[in-house]
Amino acid sequence: GQNIDQPTEMTATEGAIVQINCTYQTSGFNGLFWYQQHAGEAPTFLSYNVLDGLEEKGRFSSFLSRSKGYSYLLLKELQMKDSASYLCAVRDDDYKLSFGAGTTVTVRA
Amino acid sequence: GAVVSQHPSWVICKSGTSVKIECRSLDFQATTMFWYRQFPKQSLMLMATSNEGSKATYEQGVEKDKFLINHASLTLSTLTVTSAHPEDSSFYICSARGLVETSGPTDTQYFGPGTRLTVL
Numbered sequence: 001g002q003n004i005d006q007p008t009e010m011t012a013t014e015g016a017i018v019q020i021n022c023t024y025q026t027s028g029f030n031g032l033f034w035y036q037q038h039a040g041e042a043p044t045f046l047s048y049n050v051l052d053g054l055e056e057k058g059r060f061s062s063f064l065s066r067s068k069g070y071s072y073l074l075l076k077e078l079q080m081k082d083s084a085s086y087l088c089a090v091r092d093d094d095y096k097l098s099f100g101a102g103t104t105v106t107v108r109a
Numbered sequence: 110g111a112v113v114s115q116h117p118s119w120v121i122c123k124s125g126t127s128v129k130i131e132c133r134s135l136d137f138q139a140t141t142m143f144w145y146r147q148f149p150k151q152s153l154m155l156m157a158t159s160n161e162g163s164k165a166t167y168e169q170g171v172e173k174d175k176f177l178i179n180h181a182s183l184t185l186s187t188l189t190v191t192s193a194h195p196e197d198s199s200f201y202i203c204s205a206r207g208l209v210e211t212s213g214p215t216d217t218q219y220f221g222p223g224t225r226l227t228v229l
Contacts, residue, residue, distance in 0.1 A: 033217070035220075040200075040223075040225070041222065041223065042202050042221055042222050042223045043153070043202075043220050044220070045217070045219075048217065087152060087153070094158075095206060095216075095218075096143070096155060096158065097143075097153075097155070097204075097218060098155070099152040099153045099154075100152060101151065102152050
């Protein structure tokens with residue numbers, strides 16, 4: 001089975017940095033994805049890790065440690081528009097995605 | 110590239126009726142399409158995997174006779190909710206897997222905008 005854990009909610013102020021952790025225990029691993037989802041909308045792709053290490057993409061970075069079953073998404077220079085749900089998803093060997101419950105990030109002025 | 114559309118974006122129907130949702134990959138051919146359901150404040154749950162020209166593979170607990178999936182071409186999959194009931198009210202999202210030259214991984218899932226179904 002797939003077990004993916006991430007915090008339910010996080011709050012930060014505009015301009016700050018927030019780190020969203022994700023731990024996983026899955027049968028099969030073929031990459032870890034982070035998606036952003038605004039209320040009532042479909043998820044949009046943010047980042048992808050398949051090898052250990054840090055992937056940087058503008059204000060967003062994602063880290064993976066396969067041996068620890070751990071990833072984090074780092075959001076820098078937070079903006080109000082970053083208020084959304086952030087979903088951690090693990091892809092298995094059949095290319096199916098299993099999602100965590102999502103972390104709701106609220107950015108305050 | 111990698112645009113996936115869904116139609117309709119929202120639908121309200123009476124209990125007992127059937128509703129069809131279309132999912133199209135607009136600028137690439139999708140080897141596989143996936144259907145998800147998302148209840149309020151919950152994450153996406155995979156319902157079924159659909160390959161062009163073959164029967165869909167349903168996840169455990171999903172009734173295949175209630176959620177009919179047809180994958181007629183490499184760019185179109187449809188989900189029909191038959192005899193819908195209020196408990197079927199949800200946000201249905203499709204995704205398409207394809208080889209697309211983008212800034213992200215080339216073989217990944219691209220999500221449609223979702224369909225909000227409300228059954229009265």
